[in-house]
Amino acid sequence: MTSEQHTGSGPAAPAAVRLIFEYEGPDIRLVSRQRVDAAPPPTDDLTGPHPTAATAGESEVKGFWVEVRDGRQRPLYRRVMHPPVRHDAEVFSDDAERSLARVPVDEPKGTFAVLVPEIEGADHVALVSSPLTPGPTVAAAAEVARFSLTPDTDETDETPEGGR
Numbered sequence: 001m002t003s004e005q006h007t008g009s010g011p012a013a014p015a016a017v018r019l020i021f022e023y024e025g026p027d028i029r030l031v032s033r034q035r036v037d038a039a040p041p042p043t044d045d046l047t048g049p050h051p052t053a054a055t056a057g058e059s060e061v062k063g064f065w066v067e068v069r070d071g072r073q074r075p076l077y078r079r080v081m082h083p084p085v086r087h088d089a090e091v092f093s094d095d096a097e098r099s100l101a102r103v104p105v106d107e108p109k110g111t112f113a114v115l116v117p118e119i120e121g122a123d124h125v126a127l128v129s130s131p132l133t134p135g136p137t138v139a140a141a142a143e144v145a146r147f148s149l150t151p152d153t154d155e156t157d158e159t160p161e162g163g164r
Contacts, residue, residue, distance in 0.1 A: 015118040016040040017149065019125060023085050024109045026132040030147040031111075040115045044078045060140035064129040068116050068149070071123040077116055084112035087134040104134065122149050 016039070020032035044065070064084070068077040085108050093101040116125060127145040 016115050017118055019114045019116065019147070020111060021084070021114070021127075022109075022111050023132075025107065026085065026144070028085075028127060028132075028145045033147075033149075035118060036115070038115065040077075040117045041079055043117075044080045046075050046078055062130045062139070062141055064127075064141070066114050066116065067126045067128060068119055068122045069124055069126055070121045076119045076122055079114065079116070081114070083129060083132065084110070085132045086110060124148050124150075 016036050018032070018034045018036050018038075019030060020034075021028050022031050023029075063080065064082065065078055065080045067075045069075055087105055087108055088102045089105050090100055091103055093099060095101070114125075125147050126143050128141050129144045130141045131139050132144060
């Protein structure tokens with residue numbers, strides 16, 4: 001071991017915040033916020049509303065992403081993800097031709113985690129999504145939930161789409 005490892009001096013380990021969310025239908029709530037010494041995934045493009053907007057030639061951007069924003073709503077970090085709310089489940093099938101099948105889930109319920117960097121000046125994390133309803137993603141994405149990143153505030157804020 002080096003003296004830096006023994007004394008704790010030297011460059012600090014990357015800091016991130018692990019956010020754990022629960023959802024029931026389209027309602028999402030933050031249930032845990034924990035600082036961890038880990039390197040979060042790199043940010044996706046911050047120059048547009050969504051990293052694939054320019055290349056896809058779309059005027060209405062669709063999908064799901066997480067943004068860390070400052071108090072003026074400016075994105076500081078963006079991570080594009082698969083929509084976390086699952087409206088179907090993969091199950092084993094009795095059909096000999098197909099070992100697996102997808103079945104609809106009437107009342108989606110679950111948990112997902114996101115690792116975001118700890119950024120100076122960060123105020124909140126926003127979840128941006130096309131409608132969190134069953135079926136193809138056909139509508140433009142909009143903010144569906146917002147949660148404070150400052151430890152002295154409530155875990156959640158009211159959101160524009162009625163989420164938590």
